Amino acid sequence: MEDDFIPVRLSVNGVPHRLFVEPRRTLLDMLREDLELTGTNAGCEHGSCGACTVLLDGQSVRACLLLAVQANGHEVTTVEGLAQHGRMHPLQEAFWEKQALQCGFCTPGMLMTAYELLQQNPDPTEEEIRSALSGNLCRCTGYQHIVEAIRLAAQRLREGAEAATSSGTTA
Amino acid sequence: MTTTVSERAWIGKDLKRREDPALLMGTVTYINDFKIAGMLHAAVLRSPYAHARIRAIDTSAARALPGVQAVLTGKEAAEVIGPVPAFCAEPVVEHAIAVEKVRYAGEAVVAVAAESRALAEDALDLVEIDWEPLPAVTDALSAMQPGAPLVHENLGTNVVYDHVFTFGDVDGDFARADHVIRRRLRWPRATAAPLEPNGAVCAYDPARDTMEIWSNTNMLNSASWVMSSMLKIPPHKLNFYPMYTGGSFGSKHFLAKVIGIAGALSKVTGRPVKFMEDRLDNLMANDSQGPERLYEAELAVTKDGQFLSLRLRTIDDYGAYFIFAITGNTNMMAQITGPYTIRSVETGIKAVLTNKNQQTVFRGAGSDVGNWVLERLVDAAAEQLGIDRVEIRRRNFIQPDQFPYKIPTGNVYDSGNYPGVLDLALGHFDLDAWRQQQAQARQEGRYLGIGLATAQQRSTYSSTEFWFHNPAPATGLNSTPESVRISVGPTGGVTVTMFSPFWGNSPETVVAQVVAEELGIDPRDVNVTYDSTAHALPSAGPGGSRMTVMLAGAVHGAAARLKEKIFKIAAHMLEASVSDLELVGGQVRVKGVPSSSVSLADIGMRAYWFKLDLPPELESGLEGTFTYDHPYTTKPHDDRKDLGVFYPIMGHAAHLVAVEVDIETGAVRFKKYVAVHDVGTVLNPRSLQGQIRGGIAQGIGLALLEEVRYGPDGQNLTSTFVDYLLPSASDVPAIEVYHHETPSPFTAYGVKGGGEGGRMVAPPAVTSAIEDALRPFGISIDEMPITPEKIVRWVKEAQSRHQRQTN
Incomplete structure (x- = not known):
C-alpha cells in the first residue's frame, strides 16, 4: 500500500x-x-x-x-x-465585530458553512442560520453571537450588492 | 482604585478582541499546527478492557515496520519517565502508559513514534498483547461493596477518601427546624470536550539534558516543576512554550499524560516527538471527566421559610485515578450555602474509585454541582411550604449591607447585591405574564414551565482547596500569583508580555485595555506577547475564573512601576517636579501647561540610548514588571472547623427561564431565557456576555443532553461526538444577558471572574423550569440529563399512578 x-x-x-x-x-x-x-x-x-x-x-x-x-x-x-489581499471577508469582519468566537478552533469551519449558506440564501432567517449551522459544533460561544454575525454579514453583503448594481459596477 | 468609573477611558468598553483576526484568518498556531525539523509522530494503543492484567506484550513486528523509530510499553517507558504527578495524599499511582494492569477502557498500553502518524497507527496494529481480563467495577455503589474488585489493590478498598465536615451547630439547627426538606439527587458524569484535543511536542536534547515542550497545557509555570519528576529532567532544564489553546474548560490543566508520552518517546529517540490526541483518545482518556455524584441532601427550614442548616452526604465516582484528590468537593465548600444566610452546614464525602477514566475538573469544578443541589432543595422547600419560589429566596438572601460575609466553612464573600440582581432579572422577564401564559397553556393541554435559579459563581481560586481536606498537620501550596512585564521601547511602543497562554478567553484584550487605561494610550497601539517558562515570572495560569482578576491586578501593578520611571525621566527632561506631572494620551506634561510635554517615544529613546542624559540613579531601559498575588486568602485552621478564606471574589447570578415541554415527544423548547450576572466591574461587556452565553450553552447541554456513559463491562459508550452529545445551534436559544455591577473591594478596579458562571447557574434554572412544566403530574426532577426519553417515561408513570389512584 x-x-x-x-x-x-x-x-x-x-x-x-x-x-x-x-x-x-x-x-x-x-x-x-x-x-x-x-x-x-x-x-x-x-x-x-x-x-x-x-x-x-x-x-x-x-x-x-x-x-x-x-x-x-x-x-x-x-x-x-476568504480574505483577499489581507482584507478580511465581510463574514470575518462580522464575526470579529460580534465576538462570534472565543477559542477560534471551530471558527474556520463555521465561516465556510456560513459562506455557503449566504451564497445560496442571501437573506436567511435566524432559524435558517441555526439550521445551517447544526452540523458545526462550537463549545465556547453558545452560537448566538455567530448567528448575529452571519445576519450582519448577510445584510452588508446584500447592501454591497445593491450598491454595486445601482452604481452600475460589477462586483 | 486609581480611577473612578466616570473617568475610565477603556475599562468597560466593548472593544473588539485583538485575538480574533488571526483566529478568523486561520493563521494562529495551535499545537496540532506546530512542526519542528526532525519531528516524529506518536500514536497510542489503548486498552480494550476496563480492567485487565497485562501478561505479555510482543512489539517485535511493530518495531520491524519501516519508518518506526520507537515502540514503548508501559514497563519500558517507566525506565525513562516517572509516574504522572498527583496532588493526592493517598498512594494512587498513575503512569502515562499503563504498567502491569489497566484500570479503564482506553488506558494507554503502548506508544509508537514513527515518521508519520499514519505509520505509527499501522505499527499499533502489529502489537500483540496477552491479556488477563479482570472483573470491572463501573458504579460507585457496587465499588463500595465488600469483595468488590479493587481498582488499586494497594489501597485495600475502592473508597479512597471518606470524611464528614461539620461547620456550626448542624444537629441543633436541624432539631430546631419546623421542616426538613429531603432530596436524593444524582449529578451525571459529563466532560469538557473542547473541540481541540490535547497535544504536545517534546524535544529532548541529550547533549544538554534539556527538553523543550510545546503543548496546549494551561499551567505552564506550574508544569515545569510539577512535571520535572515525571520527565526526570530538572525543572530549570525544561522550557514550556505557550500555545494558542482551542478551548479547555478545565480539561487542560497539566496534560501530564500527553507530555509524558511525547517526552518518553523523545528521550528514547533523541528526536522531537509530537503526540496529538484524536477525538477517541480525548473522549476515552482525557482525565477531565466531571463529577458523578449521588446526594442525600437535607435542608432545615423554619415554618416561615428561613433556611437554618444544610446537610449533605455524597458518593462521588472518581474513576480509576485521583490526581487532583477531592478538589471538586472542596471547591464547592467555597459557596456551599449559596447566596443564603444558612448558618451551619455538614458535608460528608465518600470518594470512590471505579474502572472509568478519572474525574478532575470541568468548568464549575464541583461548585456547579453544589448550586444545583442547593437550588433543588430551595425549590422543594418552596413547594413543600407553599411559599413562592421568588419569595422564599428573597427571605433568605444575604443582604447588601452584610458584606464582607463569612459563611460557615470559613470562606468570605467579598461583596454582592442579590436582591438587586434578582430585581433586574425579574424586570426583564415579566413573570406575571408568563404565569398567565402558563395557566392558559395548561387549559389547552400544553405544558409551559418557569424556572428560576439564584446562585453563586466564586472566582479567583487560591490553592489551599487542593489539600485542606486532609487533616492537620497536612499543608500544601498557598500561592497563585500572576505576572506581566510592560516594556516601553526606544520609540515609545508599548509591549505587554504574559506568562500564561491564550486558552480561548480574552487575555490579550484584557491586558491591552488595562494598560491603555493606565498609560493613557490607545489599546490598539499595544503589542501583547507571551514568553516561555524559561523567561517567566511567577504565573499560575488560567483556572477557577481567575485570569481577568489576576491579569488586571498584574498590569495595574506593573504600570505603576513603569510610570514611576517614566515620570522620573520626564521630570528630568522637563525640569519639573514629578508631582507636577500627568500622563495624558501618551504624553507626560506639566499639569496645566500642555505645551510643556514629552512623549513616550522621547522618554523611551532617552531611557535606552541616552544614559548620560538620565537622572544618574536610573539604569537604562524602560519596563515595569509585577507579580500580583491572590488579593485575599488565608490558611485553614488546624482543626479544619474553619477552612480559611480561599475563594472570596464572589459573583452571583439570577436566571429566569420559560420552557415548553412536549409530553408526547419529551422535547424541551426554550421560550425565553434571561440571565443577570454580577461579576463586579465589567472590563469588556461583549466578551463577558460571550463567556456567559457559552457557559449557559454548556449548562443546557448538561441539563438536557450530556452524559459520559459506560456499559456494565466498563466500555465507554460515548467515545465519539455521535454518542456524547454537545448542544448544537438548534439546541441553544437566544439568551438575554444583563450585567449588574457590584465591585469587589479587594481587586484591581473591582473586577471579579466570570468565566464559569453561565455553566454554574443554568443547570438548576433549566431543571426548575422543566419541573415546573411537569407540575400537574407531580413529578420531581432529581437527576440530569433530562432527556426526552426520561420525560416521556416520567409522564407515563405519573399518568398510570394517577389512574391506579382513581380506579
Missing part, C-alpha cells in the same frame, strides 16, 4: 497544485500536512463536529471524510482563501 502513491491535481484557494498522495490520505491531512494550510482544524475526524469544513467546487464538505484523491480535478476553498 505504501508504494501506491497517486497523483492529484487540484486548485486550492485559486492556486493550482500537483502532488502524490497515499490513497488513504484524507483531504484534511493533505491540506494541513502537504500544503501546510493549517487554518482548517481537525476536531473529531469522523464527520460530526464540522471544524474541518471546506468548500469543494463551492459546496461545503467535511475534509476529514473525503479522501485527497477525491478532490482530484476540483477546486477547494479553505478559510485561508
Whole structure:
C-alpha cells in the first residue's frame, strides 16, 4: 500500500497544485500536512463536529471524510482563501465585530458553512442560520453571537450588492 | 482604585478582541499546527478492557515496520519517565502508559513514534498483547461493596477518601427546624470536550539534558516543576512554550499524560516527538471527566421559610485515578450555602474509585454541582411550604449591607447585591405574564414551565482547596500569583508580555485595555506577547475564573512601576517636579501647561540610548514588571472547623427561564431565557456576555443532553461526538444577558471572574423550569440529563399512578 502513491491535481484557494498522495490520505491531512494550510482544524475526524469544513467546487464538505484523491480535478476553498489581499471577508469582519468566537478552533469551519449558506440564501432567517449551522459544533460561544454575525454579514453583503448594481459596477 | 468609573477611558468598553483576526484568518498556531525539523509522530494503543492484567506484550513486528523509530510499553517507558504527578495524599499511582494492569477502557498500553502518524497507527496494529481480563467495577455503589474488585489493590478498598465536615451547630439547627426538606439527587458524569484535543511536542536534547515542550497545557509555570519528576529532567532544564489553546474548560490543566508520552518517546529517540490526541483518545482518556455524584441532601427550614442548616452526604465516582484528590468537593465548600444566610452546614464525602477514566475538573469544578443541589432543595422547600419560589429566596438572601460575609466553612464573600440582581432579572422577564401564559397553556393541554435559579459563581481560586481536606498537620501550596512585564521601547511602543497562554478567553484584550487605561494610550497601539517558562515570572495560569482578576491586578501593578520611571525621566527632561506631572494620551506634561510635554517615544529613546542624559540613579531601559498575588486568602485552621478564606471574589447570578415541554415527544423548547450576572466591574461587556452565553450553552447541554456513559463491562459508550452529545445551534436559544455591577473591594478596579458562571447557574434554572412544566403530574426532577426519553417515561408513570389512584 505504501508504494501506491497517486497523483492529484487540484486548485486550492485559486492556486493550482500537483502532488502524490497515499490513497488513504484524507483531504484534511493533505491540506494541513502537504500544503501546510493549517487554518482548517481537525476536531473529531469522523464527520460530526464540522471544524474541518471546506468548500469543494463551492459546496461545503467535511475534509476529514473525503479522501485527497477525491478532490482530484476540483477546486477547494479553505478559510485561508476568504480574505483577499489581507482584507478580511465581510463574514470575518462580522464575526470579529460580534465576538462570534472565543477559542477560534471551530471558527474556520463555521465561516465556510456560513459562506455557503449566504451564497445560496442571501437573506436567511435566524432559524435558517441555526439550521445551517447544526452540523458545526462550537463549545465556547453558545452560537448566538455567530448567528448575529452571519445576519450582519448577510445584510452588508446584500447592501454591497445593491450598491454595486445601482452604481452600475460589477462586483 | 486609581480611577473612578466616570473617568475610565477603556475599562468597560466593548472593544473588539485583538485575538480574533488571526483566529478568523486561520493563521494562529495551535499545537496540532506546530512542526519542528526532525519531528516524529506518536500514536497510542489503548486498552480494550476496563480492567485487565497485562501478561505479555510482543512489539517485535511493530518495531520491524519501516519508518518506526520507537515502540514503548508501559514497563519500558517507566525506565525513562516517572509516574504522572498527583496532588493526592493517598498512594494512587498513575503512569502515562499503563504498567502491569489497566484500570479503564482506553488506558494507554503502548506508544509508537514513527515518521508519520499514519505509520505509527499501522505499527499499533502489529502489537500483540496477552491479556488477563479482570472483573470491572463501573458504579460507585457496587465499588463500595465488600469483595468488590479493587481498582488499586494497594489501597485495600475502592473508597479512597471518606470524611464528614461539620461547620456550626448542624444537629441543633436541624432539631430546631419546623421542616426538613429531603432530596436524593444524582449529578451525571459529563466532560469538557473542547473541540481541540490535547497535544504536545517534546524535544529532548541529550547533549544538554534539556527538553523543550510545546503543548496546549494551561499551567505552564506550574508544569515545569510539577512535571520535572515525571520527565526526570530538572525543572530549570525544561522550557514550556505557550500555545494558542482551542478551548479547555478545565480539561487542560497539566496534560501530564500527553507530555509524558511525547517526552518518553523523545528521550528514547533523541528526536522531537509530537503526540496529538484524536477525538477517541480525548473522549476515552482525557482525565477531565466531571463529577458523578449521588446526594442525600437535607435542608432545615423554619415554618416561615428561613433556611437554618444544610446537610449533605455524597458518593462521588472518581474513576480509576485521583490526581487532583477531592478538589471538586472542596471547591464547592467555597459557596456551599449559596447566596443564603444558612448558618451551619455538614458535608460528608465518600470518594470512590471505579474502572472509568478519572474525574478532575470541568468548568464549575464541583461548585456547579453544589448550586444545583442547593437550588433543588430551595425549590422543594418552596413547594413543600407553599411559599413562592421568588419569595422564599428573597427571605433568605444575604443582604447588601452584610458584606464582607463569612459563611460557615470559613470562606468570605467579598461583596454582592442579590436582591438587586434578582430585581433586574425579574424586570426583564415579566413573570406575571408568563404565569398567565402558563395557566392558559395548561387549559389547552400544553405544558409551559418557569424556572428560576439564584446562585453563586466564586472566582479567583487560591490553592489551599487542593489539600485542606486532609487533616492537620497536612499543608500544601498557598500561592497563585500572576505576572506581566510592560516594556516601553526606544520609540515609545508599548509591549505587554504574559506568562500564561491564550486558552480561548480574552487575555490579550484584557491586558491591552488595562494598560491603555493606565498609560493613557490607545489599546490598539499595544503589542501583547507571551514568553516561555524559561523567561517567566511567577504565573499560575488560567483556572477557577481567575485570569481577568489576576491579569488586571498584574498590569495595574506593573504600570505603576513603569510610570514611576517614566515620570522620573520626564521630570528630568522637563525640569519639573514629578508631582507636577500627568500622563495624558501618551504624553507626560506639566499639569496645566500642555505645551510643556514629552512623549513616550522621547522618554523611551532617552531611557535606552541616552544614559548620560538620565537622572544618574536610573539604569537604562524602560519596563515595569509585577507579580500580583491572590488579593485575599488565608490558611485553614488546624482543626479544619474553619477552612480559611480561599475563594472570596464572589459573583452571583439570577436566571429566569420559560420552557415548553412536549409530553408526547419529551422535547424541551426554550421560550425565553434571561440571565443577570454580577461579576463586579465589567472590563469588556461583549466578551463577558460571550463567556456567559457559552457557559449557559454548556449548562443546557448538561441539563438536557450530556452524559459520559459506560456499559456494565466498563466500555465507554460515548467515545465519539455521535454518542456524547454537545448542544448544537438548534439546541441553544437566544439568551438575554444583563450585567449588574457590584465591585469587589479587594481587586484591581473591582473586577471579579466570570468565566464559569453561565455553566454554574443554568443547570438548576433549566431543571426548575422543566419541573415546573411537569407540575400537574407531580413529578420531581432529581437527576440530569433530562432527556426526552426520561420525560416521556416520567409522564407515563405519573399518568398510570394517577389512574391506579382513581380506579
